[in-house]
Amino acid sequence: MRNFSISLTLLFISFASCSFVSKKFDDPEKDKLLVEIIQHILTNKHFNPVEVNDDFSKQMYKNYIEHLDSQKRYFLQSDINEFKKYETRLDDDLKNDDLSFFNLTYNRLIQRMKEAEDIAKDIFKKPINFSSKETINTDFEKIPYAKNKAELQKRWQQIITFSILSSYVTKEKEEKTKKEKDANYKIKSEEELRKEATETSEKTLLELFSFLDDMVKEEWFSIYVNAMTETFDPHTTYMAPDIKDNFDRDMSGKFEGIGAQLQKKADGIRITGVMLGGPVWKGKLLEVGDHILKVAQGSEEPVDIVGMRLDDAIKLIKGPKGTEVRLTVKRVDGTIEVVSIIRDMVELEETFAKAAIIEDGGKKYGIINLPKFYIDFKNQRERNAASDVALEIEKLKKENIDGLIIDLRNNGGGSLRAVVELGGLFIKNGPIVQVKSPRGRIDVLSDTDSRIQWDGSLVILVNELSASASEILAAAMQDYKRAIVIGGKQTFGKGTVQSFEDLNNYVRQNSFGDLGALKYTIQKFYRINGGSTQLEGVKSDIVVPDKYKYIDVGERDLTNAMKWDKIDPVQFESWQNNANFNKAIENSNKRIGENAHLKLIDENAKWVKQQQNKNVFPLNHEAYKKVVEKDEEEAKRFKAISDYKSNLKFVSLPSEEAKIQGNEDLKLRRDRWHETLQQDVYIDEAVNILKDLNAK
Numbered sequence: 001m002r003n004f005s006i007s008l009t010l011l012f013i014s015f016a017s018c019s020f021v022s023k024k025f026d027d028p029e030k031d032k033l034l035v036e037i038i039q040h041i042l043t044n045k046h047f048n049p050v051e052v053n054d055d056f057s058k059q060m061y062k063n064y065i066e067h068l069d070s071q072k073r074y075f076l077q078s079d080i081n082e083f084k085k086y087e088t089r090l091d092d093d094l095k096n097d098d099l100s101f102f103n104l105t106y107n108r109l110i111q112r113m114k115e116a117e118d119i120a121k122d123i124f125k126k127p128i129n130f131s132s133k134e135t136i137n138t139d140f141e142k143i144p145y146a147k148n149k150a151e152l153q154k155r156w157q158q159i160i161t162f163s164i165l166s167s168y169v170t171k172e173k174e175e176k177t178k179k180e181k182d183a184n185y186k187i188k189s190e191e192e193l194r195k196e197a198t199e200t201s202e203k204t205l206l207e208l209f210s211f212l213d214d215m216v217k218e219e220w221f222s223i224y225v226n227a228m229t230e231t232f233d234p235h236t237t238y239m240a241p242d243i244k245d246n247f248d249r250d251m252s253g254k255f256e257g258i259g260a261q262l263q264k265k266a267d268g269i270r271i272t273g274v275m276l277g278g279p280v281w282k283g284k285l286l287e288v289g290d291h292i293l294k295v296a297q298g299s300e301e302p303v304d305i306v307g308m309r310l311d312d313a314i315k316l317i318k319g320p321k322g323t324e325v326r327l328t329v330k331r332v333d334g335t336i337e338v339v340s341i342i343r344d345m346v347e348l349e350e351t352f353a354k355a356a357i358i359e360d361g362g363k364k365y366g367i368i369n370l371p372k373f374y375i376d377f378k379n380q381r382e383r384n385a386a387s388d389v390a391l392e393i394e395k396l397k398k399e400n401i402d403g404l405i406i407d408l409r410n411n412g413g414g415s416l417r418a419v420v421e422l423g424g425l426f427i428k429n430g431p432i433v434q435v436k437s438p439r440g441r442i443d444v445l446s447d448t449d450s451r452i453q454w455d456g457s458l459v460i461l462v463n464e465l466s467a468s469a470s471e472i473l474a475a476a477m478q479d480y481k482r483a484i485v486i487g488g489k490q491t492f493g494k495g496t497v498q499s500f501e502d503l504n505n506y507v508r509q510n511s512f513g514d515l516g517a518l519k520y521t522i523q524k525f526y527r528i529n530g531g532s533t534q535l536e537g538v539k540s541d542i543v544v545p546d547k548y549k550y551i552d553v554g555e556r557d558l559t560n561a562m563k564w565d566k567i568d569p570v571q572f573e574s575w576q577n578n579a580n581f582n583k584a585i586e587n588s589n590k591r592i593g594e595n596a597h598l599k600l601i602d603e604n605a606k607w608v609k610q611q612q613n614k615n616v617f618p619l620n621h622e623a624y625k626k627v628v629e630k631d632e633e634e635a636k637r638f639k640a641i642s643d644y645k646s647n648l649k650f651v652s653l654p655s656e657e658a659k660i661q662g663n664e665d666l667k668l669r670r671d672r673w674h675e676t677l678q679q680d681v682y683i684d685e686a687v688n689i690l691k692d693l694n695a696k
Contacts, residue, residue, distance in 0.1 A: 030512040031221055032097045034238075037506045038225065038518055039094060042232055047438050047496065047521045048562060050232050057090040059560065064227035068105060068220075070140060071307060073159065074112040076152060077145040094228070102224045106217060115149070117209045119156045124202045128164055130194070130621040136162045139615035160201060161619045163304070167197035168621065169628050170328075170336055204294060204304035211312055219309075233521050234558040235498050241514040257318040258325065259346040260286055264310035268293045268330065269317075273410060273465070277669055278346040285339050286329065288410070288465060289547070289608075292317070293336075294328035302328055319343045332547060333604075333635050334611035336628075353385060354656075355392040356674060357399055358687060359649040365690055366396035367405040367650075367683065369673070373414030373422070373469040385414065386421035393425065393453050395653050403457040403690030405683070406473075409487065413468025416497065420445045423476045425453035426483070430572045433472045434526040435497070442526075444570050455577070457693035458483035459686045462538065463546060464553040467492035471533040472525060478538060479529045482575040484584060484689055486542040486682070493555035495534030496562060497523035524562070530569035534562055542588045542689070544682055545602035550609035584692035588685060597644050597681055604638040646684040650674035 043049050050056055065083065069075050086093070086101040093101060136158040137143050146152035175187045188196075222240060229236045259278015263270045268291035280286045294302035295316040305313040317325060320343065327339045351371045358365040368389055375384040389406075396404065416435075423432040424447025431446045460474050460483045471491045477483035499522045503515035526532050535555050555561045592598055611631070618624050652660065652670055660667045677683050 027512055028099070030515075031099060031218070033507070033512065034225065034503070034515060035094060035099075035228070036097065037503050037515070038229065038238060040506070041501055041518055042229070042236065042520060045438065045501075045520065045522065046232055046236065047436075047524055048233070049438075052091045052094060054088040054091060056231055057086075057088050057092075060090050060227050060231045061087045063230050063559065064105070064224055067223045067227060068109055072140055072143060072145050073152075073155065073307070074109060074116055075145055076112070076149070077147050079108055079112070080145055099224075102221060105224075106220050109220070113209070113212055116152070116156060117206075119153050120160060120205055120209070123153075123157055123160050124198070128161055128194075128198060129619075130161075130165070130168075132161065132619040134158065134619045135616050136619055137616050158619060160205070162617065163201040163205070164194075164197045165619065165621060165624050166336065167200050168194055169625050170338070171197055172625070200301060201304075203301050207303045208305075208308060211308055215309070229518070229520070230560060232560075233496070233562050234555075234560055235494070235496060236518075236520040238516065238518055239500075240516040256321045256345055257343055258286075258341050259344075262292075262310065262314060262317070264313070268306050269308075269310065269313050273412065275346050275351070277351075279341050279344045282344075282668070282672065283341070285341055286327075287332065289332035289553075291330040292327050293330055296326040296328075298324045298326070302326065321345050332608055332611075333638070334614065334631050335635055352383070353388040353392055354673070355396055355653055356656075356677065357396070357401065357651045357653065358405075358677075358683075359651060360647070360687055363691075364399055364401045365403045365405065365687055366393075366399070366401040367407060367677070368392050368396075369407045370411055372411055373418040375415035375418045384421075385418040386425070389422055390425055390453050392653075395655060397454070399653070401456070402694055403459070403687075404454055405459045405461060405686045405690070406483075407461045407683075408466045408470040408474060409461055409463040409682075410465045411467070411470040412465070412492075413470060413494065416445070416469065416472075419469040419472045420447060423447060423473050424449050426455075426458060426477060427480060427575070428452055430480075431528045431570045432476045434528065434530075434567065434570065436524045436526060436567065438522065442567060444528075457690050459689050459693075460485045461682060461686055462487035462491050462540065464488045464490065464537075464548045465492055466538075467494040467554070468525075471495065471538050474538045475527040475533055478541065479527055480572065480575050481578050481581060484541050484581065484693070485538060486544060486588070486686060486689065487540045488546050488548055489543050490539050491533075491537035491554070493533065493535045493537035493561075495525040495532045495555075495564075496521045497525070521562070526567050528570050528572050530566050532564050532566065535564040541585055542592070542685075544592060544685060545598050545605060547601070547605050547608050549602065549605040551605075551612060578693075580693050580695055583695075584689050587692050588689050591685065591688060595681075595685075597641070600638065601641055601681075604641060607634065607638070642679070644679055644681050646678055646681070648678060648684060648687060650677050 039052070043052070061083075065075075065080070083101070083105060086104075090101060093099070146155055171188075171193045175193070178185045179187055222238065225238045229238055257278070259275040259280045260271050261273030261275070263272045271286050271288055271290045271292070273288060274281050274286060292313070293306055294304050295313070296302035297316075297319070303316060305316065317327070319325060323343050325341050325343060327341065329337050329339050331337060351374060353368055353370045355366060355368045358367055370385060370389060373385045393404070416433075420432045427447060429447050429450050431444045433445050435443045435445060437443070458477065460477055462470065462474050462485060464487075466474065466487070471494070474483075474485050474491065478485050498519050501518045501520065503517060507515065524532060524534060537554065617627060650673075652674075656670065660670060
């Protein structure tokens with residue numbers, strides 16, 4: 001194996017749309033220097049450097065305006081008309097160190113936000129009409145900017161009314177629940193609930209304005225910088241000193257919080273990943289696709305985080321071990337719920353590979369869950385994903401397993417070296433992946449170790465959140481016909497490599513302080529059959545319905561994602577012991593088509609898509625209440641999905657049992673994992689596939 005000399009070659013998904021600079025970053029000359037350095041790096045080192053021309057300017061302009069006012073709550077159409085003259089000028093401004101557009105938009109935004117705050121305060125001074133015949137459209141991309149201040153005032157009236165209505169209906173539900181639990185409980189009057197809902201909405205909105213007021217000019221400038229970097233691709237991002245420090249700390253794998261990965265969206269902060277071992281995972285409290293709308297510390301009033309910076313929202317959500325945070329969450333199916341979470345330490349241990357024995361009808365099968373392709377870059381002799389999986393395989397072989405499942409669902413990637421070594425555990429030797437560099441050089445990364453760690457039947461589980469290194473392994477095993485890949489219609493589709501560049505290295509005598517770092521795309525992956533994993537990901541051999549089936553999730557949902565392409569394939573020898581492949585796939589598809597539980601999951605996926613397309617809501621209390629009740633009633637139909645339980649038995653390995661003794665926390669984690677596996681219909685089908693692969 002070769003070409004592993006690139007330091008910090010990390011394959012991971014960059015979910016955040018923009019990063020934010022330190023408040024110490026307050027020198028206009030530093031702004032210009034930062035833009036110059038970033039332009040230089042991206043022009044000369046990016047895998048696919050974009051020509052800085054009028055088309056570049058248009059895309060950067062679009063990115064920037066959307067980041068500033070994604071919900072069209074501040075700018076007027078007249079502002080946009082004025083800004084429009086810069087739409088094709090930003091390329092020239094960048095070359096000339098001209099920040100006129102940024103200064104114009106910044107000053108106007110501050111003005112408009114102040115005006116919006118005054119409008120909101122005036123609205124709260126008057127009674128809210130809960131019998132309105134109006135509706136609100138939450139499809140912010142399609143609604144126009146307000147033509148004048150009167151229209152903007154009407155928009156804010158709708159926003160505030162909708163906020164109060166949502167809170168009001170939630171409080172009504174809470175009162176009903178309290179009464180059901182305690183017959184002696186006295187339900188609050190409509191007047192009391194409306195008053196409480198109005199006060200809550202007013203407080204959260206004013207706190208949002210307070211957060212915006214606290215932002216310094218340089219923090220807004222970082223949005224401008226990242227509008228530029230995102231024009232190259234969505235994974236190219238400026239990381240200011242404090243953001244880079246946070247990233248380094250989080251990469252250490254140990255921190256206090258709720259244990260969830262977050263992404264900023266127009267309608268809130270979206271959950272993009274759940275960390276094993278964290279409070280969210282332990283309590284089954286959140287799932288990918290949920291949106292956090294409000295955050296409350298313990299018994300305090302919740303703060304509305306819709307439209308808030310991701311960095312500030314994270315500061316509210318994170319906190320010391322043992323403290324409570326209450327999140328108002330919009331579920332994937334559209335229902336609203338308040339979730340209480342006790343923060344805890346999130347340990348790296350749960351990101352390591354772990355295995356279990358599956359017992360079924362006198363036969364034993366093995367499952368290895370791999371959350372990420374980890375490696376210690378400072379000491380590569382330490383444990384890594386490949387060596388850990390090899391160790392787990394040896395333990396499973398001692399238990400005489402008849403087949404192996406590698407679970408890569410929700411695995412966002414990791415080390416390139418680890419995935420090449422791990423792929424080599426299942427083949428004698430040969431290529432695993434092709435890597436293309438900026439000037440067209442193509443390196444073939446191969447397994448050169450002739451030893452095969454596991455030569456039995458193999459199934460790889462993936463989903464739409466399996467990304468990067470996960471896709472390399474799944475693609476290689478699929479191309480070799482070494483394993484059957486089962487999962488969603490396709491994986492995430494991130495086929496690029498990013499590297500970090502310390503911007504301080506570009507200044508000899510730095511009088512500005514720490515400049516931060518730039519993460520940018522340096523390489524692209526290709527399968528051994530020549531096709532890229534970029535955008536298209538890996539298409540499963542067997543597609544199993546899941547909740548993401550009808551919605552865009554992954555790279556194709558990101559703005560300005562790099563395109564799919566193809567290079568020449570490399571020579572490799574297909575796995576020969578796979579005579580039952582086609583029959584196993586045929587049998588599985590037949591079972592999936594007849595499985596009532598999977599049909600219900602498919603119906604739920606269609607409903608989720610339908611809910612996401614629902615953008616118009618009534619601003620009438622009774623009408624809105626009926627919409628909520630109808631959605632909740634419909635959602636009940638899908639509660640049976642979580643009631644599934646297979647007949648499989650899951651057992652820890654003997655070495656794991658020894659570790660569990662006297663460790664209640666580890667025992668809880670393993671019991672929870674086994675419980676989750678037993679409720680996992682996809683594991684059930686994976687075992688059936690192994691049986692078919694083993695059939696005589």
